[in-house]
Amino acid sequence: MSYNMQGGEYLNLQGSQLENIPGIDVEKFSEAARIMRGLMFCAVEAAKSGHPGGSSSKTEIFLAKVLGGVMAFDALDPKNPGRDRVVWSAGHCSPGLYGGLSLLYGALRKAGKKFDAKKLGAVLPEDLIRFRRPDGPQGHIENHYPLSDISTGPSGHGLSAAGGMAIAHRSSGLDTKVFVFMGDAESEEGMSYEARNIINTVGASNLIVSLDYNHFGIDGNINEVILSPYINHWLGMGWNVIEVDGHNILELVHAYQKAAQGFNNGSPTVILAHAIKGKFYGAKENTADSHGNPAKTEEYVELMKNLGFIITGEVKKDIEIVSQALTPELAEYIVERLEKAKLKIKPESELVEQMKKVLVDRKFVNPIEIKRPKELPEELVFEAGTKVATRKATQAWFEWLMKQTAFFWAGCGDLSKSILTQKAENVFGDINRDNPLGRGIRFGIAEQNMAMMSVGMTMDRLPGGCAPISVFSSYGVFTSMMTNCVRLGLIGNHLNPKTKGFFILLAAHDGPETGEDGPTHQGLYWMSIYNAYPGIKVYKPMDANETIEMLFYALEKGEPIALSVTRPDTVVFDRKVGNSKASDATDGAYVFYRTTDYGLRTTDKRIVLVVCGSQTLINTMEAVPELEKQGLSVKVVAVTSPELFEELRKNNPEKANAIFSDEDRERAITIHNGWKGFLYPFLLPKDYVSRTIAIDTYLKSGNPKEVYELAKLTPGDIINKILNPKS
Numbered sequence: 001m002s003y004n005m006q007g008g009e010y011l012n013l014q015g016s017q018l019e020n021i022p023g024i025d026v027e028k029f030s031e032a033a034r035i036m037r038g039l040m041f042c043a044v045e046a047a048k049s050g051h052p053g054g055s056s057s058k059t060e061i062f063l064a065k066v067l068g069g070v071m072a073f074d075a076l077d078p079k080n081p082g083r084d085r086v087v088w089s090a091g092h093c094s095p096g097l098y099g100g101l102s103l104l105y106g107a108l109r110k111a112g113k114k115f116d117a118k119k120l121g122a123v124l125p126e127d128l129i130r131f132r133r134p135d136g137p138q139g140h141i142e143n144h145y146p147l148s149d150i151s152t153g154p155s156g157h158g159l160s161a162a163g164g165m166a167i168a169h170r171s172s173g174l175d176t177k178v179f180v181f182m183g184d185a186e187s188e189e190g191m192s193y194e195a196r197n198i199i200n201t202v203g204a205s206n207l208i209v210s211l212d213y214n215h216f217g218i219d220g221n222i223n224e225v226i227l228s229p230y231i232n233h234w235l236g237m238g239w240n241v242i243e244v245d246g247h248n249i250l251e252l253v254h255a256y257q258k259a260a261q262g263f264n265n266g267s268p269t270v271i272l273a274h275a276i277k278g279k280f281y282g283a284k285e286n287t288a289d290s291h292g293n294p295a296k297t298e299e300y301v302e303l304m305k306n307l308g309f310i311i312t313g314e315v316k317k318d319i320e321i322v323s324q325a326l327t328p329e330l331a332e333y334i335v336e337r338l339e340k341a342k343l344k345i346k347p348e349s350e351l352v353e354q355m356k357k358v359l360v361d362r363k364f365v366n367p368i369e370i371k372r373p374k375e376l377p378e379e380l381v382f383e384a385g386t387k388v389a390t391r392k393a394t395q396a397w398f399e400w401l402m403k404q405t406a407f408f409w410a411g412c413g414d415l416s417k418s419i420l421t422q423k424a425e426n427v428f429g430d431i432n433r434d435n436p437l438g439r440g441i442r443f444g445i446a447e448q449n450m451a452m453m454s455v456g457m458t459m460d461r462l463p464g465g466c467a468p469i470s471v472f473s474s475y476g477v478f479t480s481m482m483t484n485c486v487r488l489g490l491i492g493n494h495l496n497p498k499t500k501g502f503f504i505l506l507a508a509h510d511g512p513e514t515g516e517d518g519p520t521h522q523g524l525y526w527m528s529i530y531n532a533y534p535g536i537k538v539y540k541p542m543d544a545n546e547t548i549e550m551l552f553y554a555l556e557k558g559e560p561i562a563l564s565v566t567r568p569d570t571v572v573f574d575r576k577v578g579n580s581k582a583s584d585a586t587d588g589a590y591v592f593y594r595t596t597d598y599g600l601r602t603t604d605k606r607i608v609l610v611v612c613g614s615q616t617l618i619n620t621m622e623a624v625p626e627l628e629k630q631g632l633s634v635k636v637v638a639v640t641s642p643e644l645f646e647e648l649r650k651n652n653p654e655k656a657n658a659i660f661s662d663e664d665r666e667r668a669i670t671i672h673n674g675w676k677g678f679l680y681p682f683l684l685p686k687d688y689v690s691r692t693i694a695i696d697t698y699l700k701s702g703n704p705k706e707v708y709e710l711a712k713l714t715p716g717d718i719i720n721k722i723l724n725p726k727s
Helices: 026-047 052-057 059-067 094-110 125-130 157-170 190-201 249-261 297-306 315-324 328-343 348-358 390-402 422-428 447-458 476-495 544-557 582-587 614-629 642-651 653-659 662-666 676-682 704-710 715-723
Strands: 010-012 085-088 178-183 207-213 240-245 269-274 408-412 440-442 469-475 503-508 537-539 561-565 589-594 606-612 633-639 668-672
Touching: 026 052, 026 059, 026 094, 026 125, 026 249, 026 297, 026 315, 026 328, 052 059, 052 094, 059 094, 059 178, 059 207, 059 249, 059 328, 085 157, 094 125, 094 328, 125 315, 157 178, 157 190, 157 207, 157 447, 157 476, 190 447, 207 249, 240 249, 249 269, 390 408, 390 422, 390 544, 390 561, 408 422, 408 447, 422 440, 440 447, 447 469, 447 476, 447 503, 469 476, 476 503, 476 561, 537 544, 537 642, 544 561, 544 582, 582 589, 582 642, 582 653, 589 614, 589 642, 589 653, 606 614, 606 676, 614 633, 614 668, 614 704, 614 715, 633 676, 642 653, 642 676, 662 668, 668 676
Parallel strands: 010 240, 085 178, 178 207, 207 269, 240 269, 408 440, 408 469, 469 503, 503 561, 537 561, 606 633, 606 668
Antiparallel strands: 589 633
16 A cells, blocks of 8 residues: 655755846845844843844845845835735744844935834834833834734744735735744644644645744754654645755745745745754854853853954944944845835735725625614514524624625634534635635634634735724633634734724633533633733623624724623513613623612612623523512613623713612622623622622533523522522
8 A cells, every 4th residue: 555645846945056036146145144143142132031043043034035026015114005914923033023124224224214213113223222121122023013914922823823814815816925934843833733734725825934944942852842754744734845045045035936926736835944043143053042042241242253243242332333234335235125125015006906806796895994784684683582592693793794894704613503603604605725715714623723813814904904804713612722812913902003903702602501512512711811801802792682782882892802602592682671772781781670669678678680691691580570579679780791891980980880889789699600700890809709609610411401400590599599698
């Protein structure tokens, strides 16, 4: 029996006799690399901290990519929407980025170009003295700098984010390239496998990975972790592979030209650049120790001398000495190469017309500008008294939104038939090589990559200012696997509000409702993580109509959400009872019910039930008549988002006080079909234990009725716990 190896195309340029390329002066590139290394080593010495190893091994890769004549980039308009995107998946290699930027902008300044460095986010040589300080270039790479479009740091995440960007551009009819700086050790991260798989499967041929193959991570040689031939991890997954000497400018420039040209097979390309970790970094060269272990000052002085810089060890002066090596002739050459890169950018108006021509059957509408219609379409209104799962409401809204804009993408972790994203995905179909303009993404069982791709694609603005938005979904219990990806996106939103991304993390089958599957699938505690992150809010609508209102509210607000939806059909509330409206859900809390004489009773006869979870609210309302028979006046406050209610308290304290006052807090009892801490904002600390009714352990299999019995959240249980709190 024999097996045939199948994969992408393979090209090995190592040691090849390559033709000279017009405009590529290898000697000048080499001198630029020497200065770039000098600047980055100065930065590390200034901070006594940083990552010189991977930064130094990527030096020639950086220069060949940016100045080699392939990349579309305007240094004086670095966020031009027509530019190629750059993602540093090796986000710790910030000395490499800042060394490169200080070289480029130092050359522009020396050549007499006028620019506002602060406005551009540019880094100049003198800025390096404050590397890794609050007022200087930051420790890991952030998305507001030129030649950086995603905030990165955690290993492996950048490739997925870049994949999302590449998919958004390609499926919008753009020719934009997405370039990725990546290290070999980070490919050990499981999500990088998920990313390599999907990026190739959908045919994102506009993505080019520059792989710094230096064999070392932090702890040692990667061959101690990856025993199989490293190239198989790319070639075997269908990628095109070009092998080069990572320090040979001519080989690198030829490789980028070929990668940009493509292999006519619809696959992405990785340039496997054999490099030396910590090249020229003294005794730490070609060792794992160069990763994040700066040289001692005396070693730094010596290695800089070996680079050709006679320095003092006083870093501010050292930076000046290195900068002086950038001669007017070399500066002019770098500026000429940057002009070549600028000429590759198409005018924005041309790109907009290009997209409109390709997306001819779609509404060319910026999704973040879509507002709630004054009169909702019929499919987004649910009749009171009927039973509709909130997941069916999101199904209707996503399908509706998909028809309103060309810039909405939907995906799921192999659960679309259960979570109900499939109707939205089917509007334009799943993206694949036969349907490159689709809007559904079939991620498979790969929650981490799904989250990072979906978040990454929203961290951008397409030509015309169009903001890609996304929904990605899995069961609530599995969303903990996506937290770090979401966190990176939120940090990117914080650091660069101009490209603030809107996305929906759909946490389906929340609460104990996935009953028969047992505790492995019951989503009880997932919201605790997202509840803690700045920049995202957890929404838990009570019924189908509230779900619609909260989705429109989130879209208009433009802040990402983690949206809880439930599996079973639950009643659509009759809003005539209690005079509440579905739109009240956007306050985060509202009065759902109040006993007629509530305000007339003495305080010892009043209780406030603060409830979260649709079935929990239904059970609570069934308990209310018995509580009233016992002489209690009851106020039921429905909570859809504690964080939204905190905002209401800040922005409209009078309205918030009418819903839930400080006096109410004295007698509040919280009821939640999950983590009790979710409703702590409605309690006094002394009542965290005695006045919470929630689920604080793992359950068992059963239908919804049985599981609520196990959780002791039936109407009878609620009555008993309120009337007999010590039982």
